[in-house]
Amino acid sequence: MSSSYSSPLLRLGVVLPALTVLKLSAHLAGVSDVLLHDHQLSSPLTSFSQLQEGLYLFRHGIDPYNGGTFRHSPLLLALFSSVLPSSKVFMATLLALCDAVAAWALVRTWRARQNVPSSARDGLVAAAYLLNPYNLLPSLALSTSPLESALLLLAVMFASQKKAAPSLLSLAFLSHLTPNAILFLPPLLLLLLTDPHSHLASPQKISFKRHKVLPLAVEFLLYVGVLTVASTLVAGNLNWVAQTWGTWFTLPDLTPNVGMWWYFFTEMFDHFRPFFLMVFSVHLLIYVAPLCIKFQHDPLYALFILTGILATFKAYPTLADMGLFLSMISIFPETFPYLRFPIVTSLLHLHSALLLPLFHHLWLTQGTGNANFYYASTLVFACSNGAAILDCLFAGLRIAVGKEVDGYDVVQE
């Protein structure tokens, strides 16, 4: 690795604590109060104020899933009303720790991919996660989406280290918070059964022990089942299923967010609503198989691309979902030379990052704009996400072709 990265300041042991402390001091300086209700940083399913409301109702003996305002998982309800306190300061500390854990998991994944015990780029990878504003701001806004990012990165880390059970448990817990995460199961299983090392440059047909797939899948379903039982135990009845998982498929809450679903369904006639809800949900399914087949030689890359796709197309995204994707790019440096338009992508992201809060303010605070303004900025955001995903997809495939040689053309067989 280049020596310019081996500055002592960028050692992992320095970066992680320093940025965590920085984040905590930002929270204590009152940044959280400003960001708490921001629609870009927390959705109705990840909002801290909704979590507190649900905890209040639960504490007073009222079923929080009866009203349609509380959409967090009962597991969070259980954890925050027993083991963990639910104050803002504790939430900020917890999220800072979650981010630190996520960054550490990303670094461990990086090390596993490179097959080295430590590298000079560790601190850079951690900083790429922690300093990414798409990750920093949601955790300052006390949203639970950094928790989801941390769980996914933990699942990936354990899978890279061939630890099946913790990986599947993390994914099971994540599936309880976001049912979309079940789509990560196929690439995760492939990752468990192969290795995280980079084979992008030399793709081969995958070879894995097929008979091991079913036990792992059953183990995952078992974990999901046990967590479902725990959730039902907390909630007391099965209302929570419709209120938490059902929300993703029926979209009852049309609060504006950075995704593409809400605007579409505000103007949807009731007659067509079930059909389009089905279309939007099934749409997410169509990416899993092709990605796993195309990147069978490198399932970690397939998982990475799937992260980006889900961040763009899921029902209630926040900026943290895209932040996860953009930060994960840092563990695939072999693709950097082959990215065709990284400057365009970054500028598009900068553009949308400026437009989103501006049009949101113009529409909802100032009242001089309307929903179309904000929808347009979410379209720009989706455009920039699409550009990032496409570029990474192209780069991942292009590596296999290798450097261009004069006089020879690259032709697809």
Next chain:
Amino acid sequence: MLPLTLLHLFLGLSASLLGAFASDHQEETVKGFFGRNGTSQSTHTNNWAVLVCTSRYWFNYRHMSNALSMYRTVKRLGIPDSNIILMLADDASCNARNKFPGSVYANPGRHLDLYGENVEVDYRGYEVTVENLIRVLTGRVEPSVPRSKRLLTDEHSNIFVYMAGHGGNEFLKFQDNEEISAFDIADAFEQMYQKKRYNEIFFMVDTCQANSLYSKLYSPNILATGSSQVGENSYSHSSDKDLGVAVIDAYTHYVLELMEGINKTSQSTMQDLFSSIDPNKINSHPGVRSDLFRRPLDKTLITDFFGGVSQIEVVDEEEGVEEEAGLAGGNGEDSVSSTATAQARSFVIPGRRASRSKRHTEPISSTSTTTEANEIWGWVGSSTRTWGAVALFGGLVGWVRMRS
């Protein structure tokens, strides 16, 4: 055989007698609620007003002012516009001859503007016809008639019907080209009675020979009053020097004067209203017809007809449950559920007990779902469930750690 038949007969008779005389606990609570409604014992739940001015043209300014002063009164005392049908020719305020356009004054000196703001006229101009009045009263309107022009009363509505204009012996002139007779009004009210469209009606007329207009009524629960007897004229009160017309009729003037001193909480009775009109001052003898009205006039509040006053009682849910639990007779289902509720209550977490001390009604959904939740998990409290779930989760994590 015979003793068995006799036993069956006895059981059947006693059961039917019990059924006939047993009143539901709910009914008793409702009756008691209405009984506590001051001293008036009125059983109405909503108030409506139909205010008709049957004249048009500038020189009938005072009839417009009559109807508008009654409109002002009922609105002030709480009847909303949605419950008022105001029928006016409405050509006085914006008349070319009106020196003060956009206003209709109630007294010389122009101290009270009845038309100033927020007047909603439902039937105006040439829509004020006999046919429309009868259609409104009986509810037989075209499907295209909007809601604001319908009298959507039910059997618990008290209706105040006021008519002002030019009248005679058993008739009332409508807009100079038709007339309504006392028989028509009586038949309309009878149709309303048959269709259960009113609880009580107060019918007030301010025209010449007004008492004749209510002479033909024959439906129950109607209280009627008029401004002058047969053979007498009703006179206007006074005219304003600048407007040049009489601004209000004498009878309505004194009624308005009394009403201006009344607010929603007033306990003034109809007897006070009728007694306050001095025949010498209005130069005619007002009449009252109360034979069809079953309540005593000195117990009937003015606000029963003129106001939209609701009786509200905040019931603590605790009382209801304890009363139900105490009523061992009841029906079987009720007592079972109430005891279940009582049981559930004793196992709720302490937080709920603290909130019970405040006098507020717990939301119904919370009771039912907490009951439901507690029914599903029986004896397990919510904190036990929470810790159980956390323990399950912790156990899963520990098991996974052990495996790897």
